[in-house]
Amino acid sequence: xxxxxxxxxxxxxxxxxxxxxxxxxxxxxxxxxxxxxxxxxxxxxxxxxxxxxxxxxxxxxxxxxxxxxxxxxxxxxxxxxxxxxxxxxxxxxxxxxxxxxxxxxxxxxxxxxxxxxxxxxxxxxxxxxxxxxxxxxxxxxxxxxxxxxxxxxxxxxxxxxxxxxxxxxxxxxxxxxxxxxxxxxxxxxxxxxxxxxxxxxxxxxxxxxxxxxxxxxxxxxxxxxxxxxxxxxxxxxxxxxxxxxxxxxxxxxxxxxxxxxxxxxxxxxxxxxxxxxxxxxxxxxxxxxxxxxxxxxxxxxxxxxxxxxxxxxxxxx
Amino acid sequence: xxxxxxxxxxxxxxxxxxxxxxxxxxxxxxxxxxxxxxxxxxxxxxxxxxxxxxxxxxxxxxxxxxxxxxxxxxxxxxxxxxxxxxxxxxxxxxxxxxxxxxxxxxxxxxxxxxxxxxxxxxxxxxxxxxxxxxxxxxxxxxxxxxxxxxxxxxxxxxxxxxxxxxxxxxxxxxxxxxxxxxxxxxxxxxxxxxxxxxxxxxxxxxxxxxxxxxxxxxxxxxxxxxxxxxxxxxxxxxxxxxxxxxxxxxxxxxxxxxxxxxxxxxxxxxxxxxxxxxxxxxxxxxxxxxxxxxxxxxxxxxxxxxxxxxxxxxxxxxxxxxxxxxxxxxxxxxxxxxxxxxxxxxxxxxxxxxxxxxxxxxxxxxxxxxxxxxxxxxxxxxxxxxxxxxxxxxxxxxxxxxxxxxxxxxxxxxxxxxxxxxxxxxxxxxxxxxxxxxxxxxxxxxxx
Numbered sequence: 001x002x003x004x005x006x007x008x009x010x011x012x013x014x015x016x017x018x019x020x021x022x023x024x025x026x027x028x029x030x031x032x033x034x035x036x037x038x039x040x041x042x043x044x045x046x047x048x049x050x051x052x053x054x055x056x057x058x059x060x061x062x063x064x065x066x067x068x069x070x071x072x073x074x075x076x077x078x079x080x081x082x083x084x085x086x087x088x089x090x091x092x093x094x095x096x097x098x099x100x101x102x103x104x105x106x107x108x109x110x111x112x113x114x115x116x117x118x119x120x121x122x123x124x125x126x127x128x129x130x131x132x133x134x135x136x137x138x139x140x141x142x143x144x145x146x147x148x149x150x151x152x153x154x155x156x157x158x159x160x161x162x163x164x165x166x167x168x169x170x171x172x173x174x175x176x177x178x179x180x181x182x183x184x185x186x187x188x189x190x191x192x193x194x195x196x197x198x199x200x201x202x203x204x205x206x207x208x209x210x211x212x213x214x215x216x217x218x219x220x221x222x223x224x225x226x227x228x229x230x231x232x233x234x235x236x237x238x239x240x241x242x243x244x245x246x247x248x249x250x251x252x253x254x255x256x257x258x259x260x261x262x263x264x265x266x267x268x269x270x271x272x273x274x275x276x277x278x279x280x281x282x283x284x285x286x287x288x289x290x291x292x293x294x295x296x297x298x299x300x301x302x303x304x305x306x307x308x309x310x311x312x313x314x315x316x317x
Numbered sequence: 318x319x320x321x322x323x324x325x326x327x328x329x330x331x332x333x334x335x336x337x338x339x340x341x342x343x344x345x346x347x348x349x350x351x352x353x354x355x356x357x358x359x360x361x362x363x364x365x366x367x368x369x370x371x372x373x374x375x376x377x378x379x380x381x382x383x384x385x386x387x388x389x390x391x392x393x394x395x396x397x398x399x400x401x402x403x404x405x406x407x408x409x410x411x412x413x414x415x416x417x418x419x420x421x422x423x424x425x426x427x428x429x430x431x432x433x434x435x436x437x438x439x440x441x442x443x444x445x446x447x448x449x450x451x452x453x454x455x456x457x458x459x460x461x462x463x464x465x466x467x468x469x470x471x472x473x474x475x476x477x478x479x480x481x482x483x484x485x486x487x488x489x490x491x492x493x494x495x496x497x498x499x500x501x502x503x504x505x506x507x508x509x510x511x512x513x514x515x516x517x518x519x520x521x522x523x524x525x526x527x528x529x530x531x532x533x534x535x536x537x538x539x540x541x542x543x544x545x546x547x548x549x550x551x552x553x554x555x556x557x558x559x560x561x562x563x564x565x566x567x568x569x570x571x572x573x574x575x576x577x578x579x580x581x582x583x584x585x586x587x588x589x590x591x592x593x594x595x596x597x598x599x600x601x602x603x604x605x606x607x608x609x610x611x612x613x614x615x616x617x618x619x620x621x622x623x624x625x626x627x628x629x630x631x632x633x634x635x636x637x638x639x640x641x642x643x644x645x646x647x648x649x650x651x652x653x654x655x656x657x658x659x660x661x662x663x664x665x666x667x668x669x670x671x672x673x674x675x676x677x678x679x680x681x682x683x684x685x686x687x688x689x690x691x692x693x694x695x696x697x698x699x700x701x702x703x704x705x706x707x708x709x710x711x712x713x714x715x716x717x718x719x720x721x722x723x724x725x726x727x728x729x730x731x732x733x734x735x736x737x738x739x740x741x742x743x744x745x746x747x748x749x750x751x752x753x754x755x756x757x758x759x760x761x762x763x764x765x
Contacts, residue, residue: 120659123682125742127712130749135406136659142407211408215400 036068036092037061043088044078049156051079051179068093079103080157080177101195103178105160105171108190109145110206110268112166115221116141132187141219143208145169145190151182173200194251200273203254203261205230207268210244224268230260318526320551321561322570324699326732328554328653330527334491334612334619339499341623342636344416348391348627349664350376351403351411355455356462357383362412368395373422373603376412385453385463385667387412390605390625392420404649404663406656411664414627425602431502432599434509445514445598452597453604453667457589458482458493458557459650461668464590468514470579477582478519479512480566481591483535484550484557486525487651490671492608493588495621497524497531500592501538507591508545510598515584520545522588523566525552554653555730559585561699573726589670604667609633613674615641624665630672631661645680648673653731683740694733694743700726704733708743711750716757719750725758727751 041061048056054063060078067073073093077100078085090097118138122131128150136142147167151160159175160182162168169182169191183191190208205224209216213225226245234240239253240260247269249260258277261269352360360377364370370389377387393416401411421427434440450465470476481504485493497504512520522539524532526549535547548566555561559578560571562585569581578585586594589607596602605626612619617638624633630649634640640661648655649663651671665672694704702723710718727747734744 120657125685125712125745127746127749130742130745133749133752134656136402136408140659211400215408 034062034065036065039092040064040089043081043085043092045080045085047080047156047177047179049080049177049179049181051177051181052077064089064093068095071095072098074098079179082177103180103193104173104176104196104200105178105180105182105191105193106202106204106206106272107145107151107160107169107171108192108204108206108208109143109168110222110270111139111141111144111220112168116144116219118167128185129187139219141209141211141216141223143188143190143210144220146188150185150187151191154181154185156181197251197256197273201256201271202251202273203249203256203258203269203271205240205247205249205268206270207246207266210246212245216245222267224264225266227265229263229265230269233259233263318549318551319565320553321556321564321699323701324697324732325553325555325561326697326735327552328488328735330552331488331612331614332491332494332527333489333614333616334610334621335494335528336530337491337495337618337620339495339608339621339623340636342625342628342633344391344419344625345628345632346416347396347629348389348393348414348416348625349401349411349629350387350389350414350627351401351409351664351666352377352387353403353405353409354387354461354626354666354668355385356460357381357385357466359410360384360387362398362410364395364398364412366395366397369393370395370414371420371422372605373425376414379450379453379463383463383466385455385465386451386603387453388603388605389414390627391416393417402660402663404656404658404666404669406659426600427602428600432506434506434513437599440510440513440598442514442516445510445594448598449514449594452593452602454590454593454597455604455667456587457593457607457667457670458587459654459668459670460559461666464586464594467579467584467586468511470515470584474579475582476515476517476579476584478517478521478567478584479508479515480562480583480585481508481511481520481522481588482557482559482562482585483522483524483528483531483588484562485528486552486554486557487653487655487671488554489612489673490610490651491612492610492621492670494528494531495610496589496592496608497528497535501534503595504588504591505535505538505542505545506599507593507595509542510594511584511586511591512544517584518544521566522547523550523556523562524548525550525556527552555699555728555732558699558728558730560728573723607665607667607669609665609669610671611637611674612671613641613676614679615643615676616674617641626666627664629662629664630658633665633672634661634674641674641676643676643678644674645677646675648675653735654729682742685741686739688739688741691738693736693738697732697736699730699732700728702727704743704747705741707750708733708741708746711746711753716750716754720754720757724750724754 041058044057046057052060054060082102086097116139120138122138126148128146128148131137131146137146145168147162149162151169157175159172163170180193207224209223216223216225224246228242230247231240231242237255239250240247258271261271358380361380362377364376371392374389376389379386393414396413396415398412400408402408446465446468454464455461508520532549539545539547550565563583571581593604609624610621611633620637647658649658707724731744
C-alpha cells in the first residue's frame with residue numbers, strides 16, 4: 001500500500017512541476033502570430049502549388065498580411081484561387097483587391113507527328129530536360145515540344161497532359177489555374193501564361209521556332225517563318241511584334257479581330273474558343289488562294305530523312 | 318602492371334578495325350566547317366560567299382584565348398556561311414565550301430621526309446606554342462580543348478612531365494593505335510616538341526596492353542629518346558581520362574576542380590595531338606585532317622580513315638562499305654562517351670575520333686528498373702562519386718545538394734550507367750545536373 005502511495009505522490013509531484021515549467025515556458029517564450037495569417041490561410045485553396053512565388057499557402061498568407069501593412073495587395077495573386085479568393089483575403093485585411101486578370105497556360109507548339117515527323121527516337125532518360133540538353137530531340141525543330149511530359153508531372157491540377165497521338169502537351173483550360181508551374185519547368189520555354197480573355201477567347205501564335213524562314217519551313221509544316229504578314233494586318237492595333245523570326249501577339253493589345261489568323265500562310269496563329277466563322281461567299285476576293293511566300297531555298301542544310309532509329313545519348317554496348 | 322586506383326570497368330573491347338592500315342578517304346563534294354570545333358569561344362568566320370580557298374586557307378579566326386582558328390581542308394569556293402547541324406546535335410555557324418580540285422597553300426610542306434628536332438635548332442618554346450596556336454590544334458582525343466592553352470601553364474604552376482595519352486580505352490576505336498603503328502617517328506618528334514614547349518625533362522607515353530604491337534614498336538623507337546619512356550598499362554576503362562592517366566602513370570591525384578592536371582605537374586596530350594603538333598611545327602600544316610575509325614559489327618570494312626575535316630559522315634560510311642541495313646544507332650565517337658547522331662550529313666570535326674554504327678539489337682537500351690541499392694555504380698566511378706545519388710538529386714532539381722556532392726567532378730565516362738544492373742539512365746541525369754550546376758557556378762563567378 002505504502003509503495004503505491006509513494007509512487008502516486010512522486011509522479012504527481014513530477015507532473016505538477018513539469019506542468020508549471022511548461023506553463024511558464026509557454027508564457028515566457030510565446031511567439032505572437034498575427035491571427036489574420038490563420039484567417040487568410042483558411043481561405044486559400046491549400047494546393048501549395050507555389051504559383052504565387054511563396055513556399056506554399058501559409059507562406060503566401062504571411063506575405064499577404066505583411067503586404068497589408070504596406071496598404072496594398074497589388075503584387076500578390078493566388079492563381080488557383082482566382083479573383084474570388086483575393087477579394088475574400090482583401091476583405092479580411094480591410095483592403096480593396098486589385099483586379100488581376102486570370103491567366104491560363106498555352107503550349108505554343110502545334111508540331112504534331114504529321115506536320116513535324118519524328119526522324120529519330122530518343123531512348124535516354126524520359127525527361128524533357130535531359131532530351132533538350134542533348135540537342136535537337138527527336139525532330140528537326142530545336143524549339144518545339146519534346147513531349148516527354150515534364151510539364152504534366154509538375155501540374156498539381158491535372159490540367160496539362162501529353163497527347164500520345166500527337167506527342168504534344170495539351171492544356172485543359174477548365175482545370176488550369178494559371179499557377180505557371182509548367183511554364184517554369186518547360187526547358188524550351190514553349191508554355192506561356194496569357195490572360196484568359198473575354199469568354200475565354202484568345203488569339204495566340206502557336207509556335208516557338210526562331211529559325212530563319214527557309215529552315216523553319218523544312219522543320220515543321222505549321223511553323224512561324226517570321227514573314228510579318230500578321231504584323232501588317234495588325235498595323236492598326238500594333239498588337240503583333242516580330243522577334244527573331246517569330247511573331248508574338250500582345251494579349252493586352254489584341255482586339256480579337258482574327259485577321260492575323262486569316263493572314264498567316266502557315267496556320268501558325270490560332271484563335272481559341274471563337275464561334276465558327278460565317279461563310280464568306282460575299283467576298284470572293286478573299287477566297288483566292290494566297291500566294292505562298294517566296295523563300296530562299298537553302299540546299300543541304302538539314303537532311304530530310306534521318307536514319308531510321310538512331311537515338312540520342314551515350315549508350316553501353 | 319600499372320593502372321588507376323579507383324573504380325573503372327572493362328567493357329568488351331571490340332577493336333574490329335585494329336591492324337587495318339590507315340586509308341586516305343576521298344575528297345568530299347562539299348565540305349562544311351563548323352566554327353564550334355573546340356571547347357571555348359567559337360571561331361569567327363573570315364571568309365564570305367564566293368571566296369576562293371585552298372587547302373590550308375584560314376576560314377575562321379580564334380574567338381579568344383581559349384579558342385582555335387579553323388582552316389579549310391579542301392580547295393574550292395565558299396558557297397555560304399550559314400548554320401549547319403553539327404555533331405553536338407545543334408545548329409551552329411559553319412562555312413560551306415564547294416570542292417574544286419585539290420590545291421594546297423604553298424607554305425605547307427607536303428613531303429613525307431621526317432624532320433627531327435635536331436634539324437631545327439631555331440625552334441624555341443615560344444615559337445613552338447605560337448605555331449601550335451596558329452595551326453588550330455586542339456585535343457584530338459575528343460575533348461577538343463585548345464592545345465596551346467594547356468602548354469601555357471598559369472602563373473605559379475610548373476610542369477614537371479609530359480604524359481602522352483595513347484591509351485584509347487574506348488571500345489571499338491583504333492585511330493590512335495593505327496597512328497602509332499604507322500607514324501611512330503613523327504609522334505616521337507611531336508612529343509619532343511611538346512616537352513620543349515613546356516620545358517620539361519620527362520615524357521611518358523601511356524599505352525594499354527591490348528596493343529602489344531604498338532607498345533613494342535614505340536619501345537623500340539623510343540631508344541633514340543632517352544628522356545621519353547613508354548608505360549604499358551593494364552586495360553581498364555576510363556584510363557584515357559586525363560586524371561585517371563596521371564594516376565596510372567605517375568601515381569598522383571588531381572584534386573577536385575578548380576585544380577587542373579598542371580597542379581600536380583603533369584601536361585597530358587593525346588598521341589594524335591602529338592602527331593598534329595609535329596605536322597604543324599615541322600611541316601607548317603594546320604589541322605585539316607585526322608584519323609577516324611569507322612566501325613561496327615555490321616559494317617563491311619571497319620577501317621581507320623585519314624579524312625579531311627568537314628567531310629560528311631555519310632561519305633565516310635560509304636568508304637567502308639555503306640550503311641548496314643540493320644543500323645540502329647550511329648554514334649559519333651566511341652560507345653561509352655560518344656553521342657548518337659541524328660543525321661548523316663553532319664560533317665566530321667577536329668574531335669571526331671570514331672564513327673560507330675550499332676545494329677538495332679545492341680543499340681536498344683534496356684528498360685530502366687528501380688534502383689536496388691547495390692552500389693555497383695559507386696564502385697565503378699573512377700572519380701569516387703556516388704552516381705545513384707547524383708542522378709537522383711539532379712532529377713529532382715536539387716542543385717545545391719548536387720554541388721555539395723561534387724557533381725562537377727564527374728568526367729561523364731558512363732561507367733556507372735554501364736555497370737548498373739537495373740539499366741538506370743544514371744549518366745543522362747548526372748549530365749543534366751552537371752551542366753546546370755556549372756551554369757550556376759559560372760553565374761555566381763560572373764556576379765562577383
